[in-house]
Amino acid sequence: MIERNSGIVLTAEQKRRRNARSVAIGLTLGALVLLFYVVTIVKLGPGVLHRPL
Amino acid sequence: MTDISAIDQRDAVAPAQPSMAGVEDYVALLKPRVMSLVVFTALVGLLIAPGHLHPVLGLTALLCIALGAGAAGALNMWYDADIDAVMTRTAKRPIPAGRIAPREALGFGMTMAVSSVVILGLLVNWLAAMLLAFTIVFYVVIYTMWLKRFTPQNIVIGGAAGALPPVIAWAAVTGGVGIESILLFLIIFFWTPPHFWALSLLRANEYARAAVPMLPVVAGLAETRRQILIYSLVLFPVALAPWLSGYAGLVYGAAAAALGIAFIALAWTLKTTESESAAKSLFAYSVLYLFLIFAVLLVDQQLAWVHP
Numbered sequence: 001m002i003e004r005n006s007g008i009v010l011t012a013e014q015k016r017r018r019n020a021r022s023v024a025i026g027l028t029l030g031a032l033v034l035l036f037y038v039v040t041i042v043k044l045g046p047g048v049l050h051r052p053l
Numbered sequence: 054m055t056d057i058s059a060i061d062q063r064d065a066v067a068p069a070q071p072s073m074a075g076v077e078d079y080v081a082l083l084k085p086r087v088m089s090l091v092v093f094t095a096l097v098g099l100l101i102a103p104g105h106l107h108p109v110l111g112l113t114a115l116l117c118i119a120l121g122a123g124a125a126g127a128l129n130m131w132y133d134a135d136i137d138a139v140m141t142r143t144a145k146r147p148i149p150a151g152r153i154a155p156r157e158a159l160g161f162g163m164t165m166a167v168s169s170v171v172i173l174g175l176l177v178n179w180l181a182a183m184l185l186a187f188t189i190v191f192y193v194v195i196y197t198m199w200l201k202r203f204t205p206q207n208i209v210i211g212g213a214a215g216a217l218p219p220v221i222a223w224a225a226v227t228g229g230v231g232i233e234s235i236l237l238f239l240i241i242f243f244w245t246p247p248h249f250w251a252l253s254l255l256r257a258n259e260y261a262r263a264a265v266p267m268l269p270v271v272a273g274l275a276e277t278r279r280q281i282l283i284y285s286l287v288l289f290p291v292a293l294a295p296w297l298s299g300y301a302g303l304v305y306g307a308a309a310a311a312l313g314i315a316f317i318a319l320a321w322t323l324k325t326t327e328s329e330s331a332a333k334s335l336f337a338y339s340v341l342y343l344f345l346i347f348a349v350l351l352v353d354q355q356l357a358w359v360h361p
């Protein structure tokens with residue numbers, strides 16, 4: 001299969017902004033993971049240890 | 054005159070172009086200045102509500118209310134891009150300035166709206182989540198899509214959306230909607246018209262050019278000043294109601310009276326002098342007023358805990 005260049009070449013500024021957006025999305029997702037983890041601990045409390053082994 | 058035809062076709066499929074949107078453009082879509090008052094009034098609702106909510110869940114509720122308000126702001130900017138483009142105050146917003154495509158803003162706003170409601174429902178409670186969903190739908194559909202372009206009472210009725218955050222916060226703590234939270238709602242509801250009309254007095258020409266039927270455009274500047282004074286007079290007893298009904302103490306009552314008298318005095322000055330500077334003063338003071346009245350309510354309640 002022959003790869004063709006799509007013709008769209010990002011400028012340095014566009015690349016910088018895309019990287020900034022990617023970092024922001026990553027941080028947001030990370031914060032959500034942390035939020036759900038902490039709320040799980042808060043809601044379950046000591047019950048988090050009560051599970052069938 | 055600005056060519057708005059390109060952005061008026063909100064659903065037009067644009068050819069794929071590399072996005073020039075920076076993170077700050079997405080932050081601007083959330084209307085952070087509006088969000089700060091929303092978060093503050095919600096915080097006060099959260100703190101004065103009876104009952105206990107774990108601080109982590111309280112912060113989660115606050116975060117969801119902030120995200121929901123931001124989502125409503127983004128969807129408002131998506132729909133109103135044609136109006137924003139012809140008004141100096143809003144022409145530099147990300148969509149009319151061409152930094153964010155309308156469809157990007159729509160996707161961003163919808164994602165945030167659904168996420169904020171679902172997270173609030175799953176992690177805190179579903180009454181608060183339903184109230185948040187109602188607030189977003191009311192602001193975007195009832196206010197932005199319908200009332201804003203249809204009636205000079207747009208911001209009076211639409212103000213209900215901005216008044217709901219403390220009720221949502223109250224529901225997050227108590228699982229219900231108390232009379233106290235309704236009083237907080239009423240304070241913001243009756244504060245909104247004089248606050249917004251003071252601004253619209255300064256922008257009447259721009260609203261007229263954008264064909265938005267704001268009160269100064271439809272009824273004239275003199276009638277708007279008269280209505281501002283009437284709402285300021287109505288706001289006075291409404292703001293005193295938490296004290297009169299025994300939910301707040303004397304500290305709050307005295308502060309609400311003093312702040313209310315200053316509000317009426319500025320509205321009276323605006324009506325009699327008919328000056329732009331009086332409208333500017335009232336607009337600036339109205340923001341301070343809302344901040345202070347909620348801050349004093351919080352302080353008053355903390356004092357009641359210390360000296361019951």
